[in-house]
Amino acid sequence: MAGIFVYSEDLALAGQLLTPALDLKRSLGQPVVALTADAASAAALAALGPDRVLVLEAGPASPEALAPALADLLQREGAQVVLVGGTLRGKHVAAHLAAVLDAGLASDAKALAPAEGGLGVQRILYGGLAVSEEVLAYPAVVTVQARTFLPPPPSAAEVAIAPQAVLADARVQVTRVEQAAREGVDIAASQRLVAVGRGFRTREDLDLAAGLAGALQADLACTRGIAEDEHWLPIERYIGISGQTVKPELYVAAGLSGQVQHLVGCREAKVIVAINSDERAPIFEAADYGIVGDLYQVLPLLTAALAR
Numbered sequence: 408m409a410g411i412f413v414y415s416e417d418l419a420l421a422g423q424l425l426t427p428a429l430d431l432k433r434s435l436g437q438p439v440v441a442l443t444a445d446a447a448s449a450a451a452l453a454a455l456g457p458d459r460v461l462v463l464e465a466g467p468a469s470p471e472a473l474a475p476a477l478a479d480l481l482q483r484e485g486a487q488v489v490l491v492g493g494t495l496r497g498k499h500v501a502a503h504l505a506a507v508l509d510a511g512l513a514s515d516a517k518a519l520a521p522a523e524g525g526l527g528v529q530r531i532l533y534g535g536l537a538v539s540e541e542v543l544a545y546p547a548v549v550t551v552q553a554r555t556f557l558p559p560p561p562s563a564a565e566v567a568i569a570p571q572a573v574l575a576d577a578r579v580q581v582t583r584v585e586q587a588a589r590e591g592v593d594i595a596a597s598q599r600l601v602a603v604g605r606g607f608r609t610r611e612d613l614d615l616a617a618g619l620a621g622a623l624q625a626d627l628a629c630t631r632g633i634a635e636d637e638h639w640l641p642i643e644r645y646i647g648i649s650g651q652t653v654k655p656e657l658y659v660a661a662g663l664s665g666q667v668q669h670l671v672g673c674r675e676a677k678v679i680v681a682i683n684s685d686e687r688a689p690i691f692e693a694a695d696y697g698i699v700g701d702l703y704q705v706l707p708l709l710t711a712a713l714a715r
């Protein structure tokens with residue numbers, strides 16, 4: 408018994424985890440097993456090519472309450488690699504699994520491959536300033552953030568979906584689930600973003616950025632200060648180490664300095680365009696195109712040019 412197991416309470420992320428899992432299967436020759444606590448997601452996961460899908464039947468349990476049962480199951484199955492979606496809850500679960508399995512844990516992996524002595528993992532450190540290469544002895548537990556990998560292409564292979572009775576930790580009970588109120592746009596899914604920073608002097612001035620976003624068919628995003636301190640944009644619009652991670656085709660950064668805590672959330676944008684009046688602003692180091700200038704002049708000109 409052995410296997411490469413993937414688990415996330417987020418269905419999209421669980422699908423993405425199957426990409427490195429299937430890669431590892433090719434080199435380790437072990438089956439890939441997707442775990443889900445949501446019977447409705449099982450078919451979607453099965454269509455992405457794992458060897459098995461196990462539906463954890465534990466009633467309405469939180470991921471954290473499932474962790475002990477999950478650890479028990481993985482131990483019985485002889486899991487060699489456990490990939491867990493790197494959400495906040497996923498990281499709680501991963502830490503628990505690693506402790507029970509007496510396994511090494513690497514968080515926020517960007518790349519995985521078998522190495523001498525175990526599983527080689529590359530991960531980003533210090534908000535993106537360094538890449539760490541580590542080797543975890545098997546069994547290894549690894550968390551992977553959303554959108555690090557694309558999901559694998561659909562597979563037509565017949566996949567066994569089996570129920571798996573597990574006992575959730577009875578000390579934690581889900582009594583009610585309520586969707587967090589969101590204001591509509593999921594910037595993590597946006598292909599074009601115009602991000603604003605403290606270079607804007609008033610809330611009303613954000614109209615300049617909204618105008619450019621309209622011309623580009625982009626959504627508005629921001630730095631932490633704009634959302635948390637000024638409250639000019641909702642909290643879910645801020646990008647960075649403590650905010651959202653985005654991977655759009657185009658990221659226009661206007662009046663933001665590009666400190667590492669911000670950049671870590673947007674550095675994987677395909678094209679970054681920076682507009683800043685300070686030619687030494689760090690955002691220019693990350694940018695593909697830079698305009699050194701006053702945003703109050705540059706944004707209306709850009710918007711007008713795009714509207715032509």
Ligand SMILES: Cc1cc2nc3c(=O)[nH]c(=O)nc-3n(C[C@H](O)[C@H](O)[C@H](O)COP(=O)(O)OP(=O)(O)OC[C@H]3O[C@@H](n4cnc5c(N)ncnc54)[C@H](O)[C@@H]3O)c2cc1C
Binds near residue numbers: 607633645649663664
């Ligand atoms: C633990 C920790 C976590 C953090 N997490 C995050 C995070 O997740 N996300 C995040 O964004 N930040 C985060 N921060 C804050 C981060 O360090 C920076 O302070 C923040 O990103 C800077 O925001 P800003 O670029 O809007 O402002 P500033 O750094 O003040 O930059 C404003 C920029 O606007 C330019 N500017 C001014 N006027 C104009 C003009 N008229 N035209 C053009 N340009 C102009 C200036 O030259 C300057 O570069 C975190 C900090 C800490 C300590």
